[in-house]
Amino acid sequence: MTGTFVRVALDHPLPTLFDYHWNAPEPAGPGMLVSVPFGKRDVVGLVCEVAAHSEVPADRLRAVNAVCTACPPLSSEWLALAAFAADYYQRGLGEVALPALPQALRDAARWPRLLAPEERYSLTPQGRAALPDALPARATALRNLAEALAAADFLLAADARALHPKAIATLAAWQAEGWVALDLVDAAAALPATTSGAAEPQTLPTLTxxxxxxxxxxxxxxxxxxxxxxxxxxxxxxxxxxxxxxxxxxxxxxxxxxxxxxxxxxxxxxxxxxxxxxxxxxxxxxxxxxxxxxxxxxxxxxxxxxxxxxxxxxxxxxxxxxxxxxxxxxxxxxxxxxxxxxxxxxxxxxxxxxxxxxxxxxxxxxxxxxxxxxxxxxxxxxxxxxxxxxSRRAVADAVLPTVRLIDLEDERRRGRASMEGLSGPLIAALKTRLERGEQSLVFLNRRGYAPQLACDACGWVAGCPRCSAYVVLHKPERALRCHHCGWESRIPRSCPDCGNVDIAPLGRGTQRVEETLASAVPGARVLRIDADSTRRKGSAEALFSDVHAGEVDILVGTQMIAKGHDFQRVSLVGVLNADTALFSHDFRASERLFAQLMQVSGRAGRAGLPGEVLVQTRYPRHALYHALGRHDYVGFANSTLAERRDAHLPPFVYQALLRAEGRTLEAALAFLQQAAAELAGIPAAERVTVYDAVPLTIVKVMHVHRAQLLIESASRAALQATLRAWQPLLRGLKGVLRWSLEVDPLDI
Structure with missing residues (x-):
């Protein structure tokens, strides 16, 4: 069939392009977004090729419904980037390209409004003076709306609706009071809010x-x-x-x-x-x-x-x-x-x-x-x-902090008192910083109050009914919560197995450390920053602002506080429970632990204050901690690379991971075993090592059982060729709910 045809990528697992007849008035071109019929519904696709003929029979060929003229076509370079990602990560081109676009472009019903004038609301001088006092104290949503207006030059209608369900009616009422001004701005020409006007010349720091x-x-x-x-x-x-x-x-x-x-x-x-x-x-x-x-x-x-x-x-x-x-x-x-x-x-x-x-x-x-x-x-x-x-810090008088290891076994043998996982030397150091008016940071990469709730009478441990994992105790919310599926329940009054009322938390999370610090260091202003305390939009930024403003004495947190933040007054970092990563089954665990400890240690002593890092450990002679004490990343990296080379691990080999999810573990493992058998007929697989199928560490999540099959090769080309030939064979296998293939996995 001849004419003008386009080959369109759709967000669909099949790695193929779909032919459509082009009957739009605009000239067809790669990179254009189109609405096309697919099955019984209309979907948005991306034109990747334009052709003069199609092999699809005329009675099966359908036409493009509409073209998104508001969006200029994506460039050939962008299409090539998406095509590379699709090929390398073994996915359909549409599975890469379409999710990379904003939701507004993936919904054809919204295309006519893409260039519609934007409604922008801003506070008038009268509103800036009168509005805060005019709102009821308990009107939280109204206050959030007013605060958003006060914090920005303007607020768009869509963003206002996200803050308050009746935002437009409320803003209209405030406009009638003279508190709010409404402007219509051409969306095509509008820039996002930026600092405007002539800026004061900055005094740039002197470079080393x-x-x-x-x-x-x-x-x-x-x-x-x-x-x-x-x-x-x-x-x-x-x-x-x-x-x-x-x-x-x-x-x-x-x-x-x-x-x-x-x-x-x-x-x-x-x-x-x-x-x-x-x-x-x-x-x-x-x-x-x-x-x-x-x-x-x-x-x-x-x-x-x-x-x-x-x-x-x-x-x-x-x-x-x-x-x-x-x-x-x-x-x-x-x-x-x-x-x-x-x-x-x-x-x-x-x-x-x-x-x-x-x-x-x-x-x-x-x-x-x-x-x-x-x-x-x-x-x-x-x-x-x-x-x-x-190799050195940019501030003239700032040096890398001193790292000191606290031997927890030695502390126990000497009978030195500790408080809920905080050793005596760490508590003493925290008190000293408080007396000096300096800030401290306590790092524990485990949120919640305690990782387990258990009964010491019968051995019961609170578990998730949907996952093969223990639930985490969240004391402020008085809840048990699964961090894998989100299941939540109230804390039981007694052991459900034996009726013992003396059930107790095991282990420590950031909530428990926060509670302990409040009593261990009297008078200290303690702040916790983790995924639980920063759920609301903008909450993390507000909490970090408090730290930078000096309104916090001791900051407790997870990896959220470990990197990138420039805390000028932090002179002490305490690290809790780092040992758990030393004996992980994941060969990358030591690399991640060293990076975490180096990063969190770097928060201390950045503005010239002498910095100190105290790491609580039961293995003070471990080579990782000695490298940390010397700030010797180069030595750690070279020794770890030597181990990886001897063990034939990345970056000296290339890996892919096939995961399967089934109603039973047996079904998932059986699928993976069939998949491994299919490799025998693929020539490139002769250069690939195939390991046995095994269950994941957390076997069951949301009643679904999971297993994995690892393959690797010293040749990236051989691995990629194997995966390309393997994919069609995998699609023909049955017996599981779903499967996925991951290239260069980080978590095995």
Whole structure:
């Protein structure tokens, strides 16, 4: 059949493109978003190819319904990036491309409103003076709406609705009182809110020699240039990013930059630093992209990047797939962080895609970390990445903290008192910092009050009825909660098995440590920051602001507080319960533990105050702790790489993981055994090692049983060829609820 036809990628597991007849008035082109019929419904797809004929019979060929004219076509470079990700991670092109777009573009019903004028509400001077006193004290939602108006230059209608269900009617009433002004702004021309007006010239910090050399190397790079910026904590890596980006953006008035951070709670301080530094550039817009944004805000920011109005895009891992037609440089901060690996759906590594994108476009990419991943370190050792080193802290009188190990076994033998897991030396050090007016940080990577609730009479331990896991005690909420499926129940008054009323918590979480510190260090202002205390939007930013403002004496938290934060008054870091990672079945556990401890240790002594790190351990002679005490990442990395080489582990081999989920464990294991048998007929599999199918550590989640099959090869090409030939065979197997294939797994 001849005519004009398009091959469209859909968000569908089948790795194929679907042919449609093109009858729209606009000329067809790759990168266009279209609405097409698929089965009994209409879906949004992405045009990938345009053809003059189709092999699909005329009676089966359907036509494109509509074209999204509001969105300029995605570039050929972006389509090539999505195609690479789909091929490498063994997914359909549509499964990569469509989820990378804002929800507004994936819903054809919303296309006519994409360029509709935006309603923007702002406080008038009268409203700024009168509104706070006019609201009832208990009207929390109204106060949230008023506070959002006061904190921003304007508030969009969609964002207002997210704060209050009757926001538009309320704003109309406030407008009638003269407290609120309403403006209609052309959405196509509107920029996201940025610092406007002439900015005061900033007094830039004086760079160290190592910082200057790093900035010059990045600034002068031509073509694809991967840099590994290895800087100790507090060495001024962010300043290197700022200076290098400033030089690159100044050299090209249309250039764009992409800056990736591992977690949402790091974006506010990065955004503040970038806005302050680039406020003087009238043509600079800075936008953020992460899952914590309201849907409308994320769409506006994405459009600003796609239309080249945004010069700097700051975001988490999903931002690596943002459309940036004039991209000139990529920065990946804390490149070692496991958060860059997506663990659901398309299991991609944002760091690895950032490197590929830089190679594809021929531009510099900077991977920054105090504790680089061993994969990146090995690439630098082989000369594939250029290593830039910042060996000392940027502040003149700031030095790396002293690390001291507290031997818990020795403390017990000597009969020295401890309090709920806090040793005597740690409590004494916390009291000393309080007397000096300095801040302390206590790190425990386990949230909740206690990881278990148990009965010592019969041995009962509270477990989740839906998962093969214990539930966590959350004392403030008086609840038992499963951190795997979210199941929750009230705390029982007695043991459900034997009736014993003396059931007690086992172990410690951040809530219990917070409670203990309140009594162990009288008078201290204790603040806890973890996933439980930062559930509400903006709560993490508010809590960190309290710490920076000096309103907190002791900060307790999980890995959320361990990296990236510049706490100027923290002089002591206490580490609890680190030993559990020393004997994990995961070969990456020691690497992650060392990175965590190095990162959290780096929060101490950043502004010239003498810093000290106290690590409570029962294994003070362990080599990892000795390397930590010397701040010797290089020695730790080289010795661990030698172990990996001898054991034939990444980065010296390449791995893939097939996971299966079934109604029973036997069904999941049987599927994996059939899958392993199918490899015998694949020629490339001769160079692949296949391990036995085994249950996952947490076997059952939400009544679904899970198992996994690991395959690996010393040849990436052989592994990829095997996976491509294996996929069609796997689709023909039955017996499980679902299965998934992950390339370069981090959690095994």
């Amino acid at each position: 020699g190592e910082q200057s050399a790093a900035v010059e190397a990045i600034r002068d790079a031509r073509g694809f240039a991967p840099f590994l910026l290895h800087g100790v904590t507090g060495s001024g890596k962010t300043e290197v990013y700022l200076r290098a980006l400033a030089a690159i953006l100044a050299a090209d008035a249309t250039a764009q930059a992409l800056v990736l951070v591992p977690e949402i709670n790091l974006t506010p301080q990065f955004e503040a630093a970038f806005r302050a530094r680039f406020a003087a550039l009238a043509d600079t817009a800075i936008v953020t992209l992460h899952s914590g944004l309201a849907e409308g805000e994320r769409a506006r920011n994405w459009f600003a990047a796609h239309a080249c109005r945004a010069r700097i895009v700051l975001g988490t891992r999903l931002a690596v797939l943002a459309s940036l037609p004039r991209l000139a440089v990529i920065v990946v901060d804390e490149e070692h962080d496991p958060a860059y690996k997506q663990q659901e759906g398309l299991r991609y590594s944002a760091r690895d895609l950032a490197i590929y994108r830089a190679k594809q476009l021929g531009l510099p990419v900077v991977l920054g970390s105090a504790t680089p991943s061993l994969e990146s370190w090995w690439q630098a050792e082989q000369g594939r990445y250029r290593r830039l080193t910042l």
